[in-house]
Amino acid sequence: MASTITDKWKQGLLNDFWTSFHHLDSTKDSDFYYIGIGRSEEWPNETDTPPTPTPDHNTVAEFQGSLQAAKRVLDLSYVVPRYNWTPGSVFTAWTDKNHSDTSVGTLADIVGSYYVITDEHNVYVCLQQGKASDGSVRNSIYKPTSVAYDPFEAGPDGYVWKFLYNVGTYNSRRYLTSEWMPVERILDSNEGGEGYEELSASRQAQLAVQQAAVPGQILGMEILNSGSDYDSLNPPVISVHGECDDSAFAFAKIDNNGRLYEVVMKDSADSLYWKFGEGYGERTWVTVAGAGGAELRPIIHRDEGGFGNDPRKDLNSSALMYSVRIIGDEYKVFNVKNDFRQVGLIKNPLKDSATADTFTGDSDYKGVRGTALKKIYVNTGIYDDKTDLDNTVTGLTSGAKAILDYYDIYVDSDCCDPVNDVTNRVLMVHQNIETGFGDFVVGEAVQLSDGGGTATIIGHTDSNVPAMRYADFDGRSGEVLFVDNRLQIDRDEDQTEDIKIVIDL
DSSP: OOOOOOHHHHHHHHHHHHHHHTTOOTTSOOOOEEEEEEOOSOOTTOOSSOOOOOSSHHHHHHHHHTEEEEEEOOEEEEEEEOOBOOTTBOOOOOOTTOOTTOOBSTTSSBSSOSEEEOTTOEEEEEEEOOBOTTSOBOOBOSOOOOOSSSOEEOSTTOOEEEEEEEOOHHHHHHHOOSSEEEEOOOOOGGGTOOOGGGSOHHHHHHHHHHHTOOTTOEEEEEEEEOOSSOBTTBOOBEEEESSSOSOBOOEEEEOTTSOEEEEESSSSTTOSSOOBOSOOOTTOEEEEOSSSOOEEEEEEOOSTTOTTSOHHHHTTOOEEEEEEEEETTTTTTSOSSSEEEEEEEEESOEESOSSSTTOOSOSBOOOSEEEOSEEEEBOSOBOGGGOOSOOEEEETTTOOEEEEEEEEEEEEOOSSOGGGOEEEEEEEEEOOTTTOOOOOOTTOEEEETTTTEEEEBOOOSSTTSOSSBOOSEETTOSEEEEEEEEEEEEOOTTOEEEEEEEEEO
């Protein structure tokens, strides 16, 4: 049985995520999203490709069990696949048959994309494909450059373009990649957005396009039957019929074989103005005069607001990009002494302990960044140069085991008297099914595998704090929405990761 999910339903689901992220629904609790990294252990078969994650409970549990740290997502954008304008390429005119699953390529749904981004980061929609007088498709030679809201021809190659928006500096840095580009709708002051004067020049240009949009325009004609025996010097009259006034006009182009090969939305070949009309809907049809047999279907932009009012709909966006930047160790939260192999998106994690003295209030974790690794404070005896092999930490009294993600040594300085400086030696660890979840004991000796040394767990002034002390948040809490497996990624203190997760429905 053939079936599909409509773009309208996809857009509704994405809007729920968008509303949740920006805390726009006062009837629901606020949601917080984090991007986390983890898994220092090698894959069972460490090869050129990591194992493909599956959406089952075990995959989620394994990701949570080896999670190292996470950072709250503050940047979210709708995105669409990126298609660059390049001279000599072929592009396809926009049609109401485009959808979020439309594929682009020689053997795909359409040969060339119906929208492009230029090297100035301007985004344009192709309204009319360039064609020669014999009906053959032309290559696009002239780059579109206008940022006015009216459609235009960039040059004599026959392509007609409409400017939608410019990807500004902020959005370029956070969301623009080689495969994806951001798309958004600008809210004006009447919709709760910024005032016009407060917008950047690029956003002002986009807002002008949005405000000039006209609902119910006929943006082109699909040729269902080219007909025959037409006179190129006296082309047939095209009539548009519908439930509105006669505001849309079109004229036909006839090739040397007497066939209708192109329809231009103007009232004549000499006209300077486009006649897309307005207010057309489902009860609109087209007739072609004469006995040539040509058949046309009007291509109508039906979304409320008109073409350009909401680029997310015009470009059929069905994806959201969550983006964070991790710089070095970020206040000793992120590991820079070991590698990681997994990236994930987590919704609403919880604090590791709501009763510990450092964690007061409710159990929801709302920090900017936090570690999911437990901490075991020890005295001397650990060999720093032998603690990068995912050593197993074993309590020689309790028998408890954990995996060492990294060993950290740092000094808490006393600004008044260096004699009171305290050197901290910390084993950052996690436990999983293989190690078990046994409890370490304060005062017991722990031994590291692979010759990593032996040391004693140091006690704490608060007897309620266990030997394996709390992390910032509970790695096994929250909803895991996305898991991505990677090959080994090494980190160091000078390294920055721009992590972008795309949820594509």
